[in-house]
Amino acid sequence: MTKSSVLTQRITLNNGYTMPRLGLGVWKTSNTDAANSVSQAIQHGYRMIDTAKQYGNEPGVGAGIQDGLLKAGLNRQDLFVTTKVLNGDQGYDSTLRAFEASLKQLRLHYVDLYLIHWPVDGKFIDTWRALEELYRNGQVRAIGISNFDQERLTELLDKTAITPMVNQMEFNPLNQEKDLRRLMQLAGIQLEAWSPLGGGAALSQPTITKLAAKYQRSAAQIILRWDYQHNIITIPKSTHVERIVANSQIADFTLSDEDVAAIDALDQGKRGLWYDDFTWHNPTNPKAFTGDVQAWDDTAKFLQK
């Protein structure tokens, strides 16, 4: 890692706590792969890891954190760890219990950022109050939300005391959430992009591949640099160490204003199918409450008893 690496750069959140600008995402990653990619990422300079109970890999992530910190000669404070409340755990008391369980699986005493994974209607206000409690008690350094649209964010801001520090949304060149970002900017909420590469789909857009040729970079690096120039925090997922490393090598080139604008123009204003079809925030849908933890057959190997 060079001194100018983006991995050492941080953004100050609205409570004064700082968050790395780029981290590793581990959605759809088994415990074995998570343990390996988290450890490798830390050894290659990553200082932020993003998981969730829903991903079913907190035990593997916990093992990877322990291994990575040891091998890199780092301390817990050197790392920024995010996890999220599962839909099925939403509500005040159940969120507090879920948090304790996540800490145990992650082998941690605190997390840096705890997010409401989805805004389950009728529940997310109580869930937020639990996050406020954890924050006031010092068990989390920052609290935030994920997948909140304008309507639900407005309700949260109206009814609760603490403004979220972060909203983690699906964000990539094809889906830029321009209206939501305006509201978040007014409220002082940092955007963090999940699926910044569009699950891989944004990589083959002709505008992106042309810019990749122009700057002699990979398509992923072009997109991640564009996020960076917009001050958006990103968590690209990869289980391949060479991609994990390459995805962080975006400090030594700059996209021109014109090229940033060309990527801005790719916006189709469409969330992925997951959102349109998604009724998890509707409490009449049983999925809103069961939450669907991703099942991996290697979980038992990493579980903290």
Ligand code: A2P
């Ligand atoms: P893999 O894990 O096999 O590397 P997103 O973070 O937008 O959801 O994108 C993740 C997807 O993009 C994963 O399928 C990941 O695959 C792939 N990916 C991550 N980094 C790169 C890269 N540098 N080049 C190509 N594909 C990538």
